[in-house]
Amino acid sequence: MLSEFVKSADWKSEKHVPVIECEDTVESGSCLPIKITIGKEIPHPNTTNHHIAWIALHYVPEGAQTSVEISRTEFSSHAAGADGPDSGPALTCSYVTVCAKLAKSGTLYATAYCNIHGLWASEKIVTVA
Numbered sequence: 785m786l787s788e789f790v791k792s793a794d795w796k797s798e799k800h801v802p803v804i805e806c807e808d809t810v811e812s813g814s815c816l817p818i819k820i821t822i823g824k825e826i827p828h829p830n831t832t833n834h835h836i837a838w839i840a841l842h843y844v845p846e847g848a849q850t851s852v853e854i855s856r857t858e859f860s861s862h863a864a865g866a867d868g869p870d871s872g873p874a875l876t877c878s879y880v881t882v883c884a885k886l887a888k889s890g891t892l893y894a895t896a897y898c899n900i901h902g903l904w905a906s907e908k909i910v911t912v913a
């Protein structure tokens with residue numbers, strides 16, 4: 785299973801772990817801003833040859849048997865340019881903020897893909913009041 789290759793760790797000591805930041809509790813029907821950052825404590829390299837390619841966010845409501853994909857952000861600009869790697873005019877940063885209205889309490893799962901170091905994940909429980 786692919787899950788055997790999904791890595792996780794303490795984000796304070798591992799630069800690849802997605803950090804999910806949002807309120808712990810939200811009212812039903814309210815928009816919940818959710819920020820996901822890679823390299824919050826220890827910056828991840830962000831170059832043409834080594835970068836975060838995408839971040840995805842899933843949600844599993846309590847009691848559900850499947851996840852719901854909330855967002856998927858692909859970072860397409862990694863400073864590649866006509867003069868070679870790291871010479872281009874645009875470099876995306878490895879974070880994203882999305883907003884979602886959650887119908888019931890559950891768990892958010894963030895995954896991120898580094899083009900060299902693979903797939904990383906973290907989770908956060910959210911209570912819907």
Ligand code: FE2
Pocket residue numbers: 800828834835898899900901
């Ligand atoms: Fe990496």
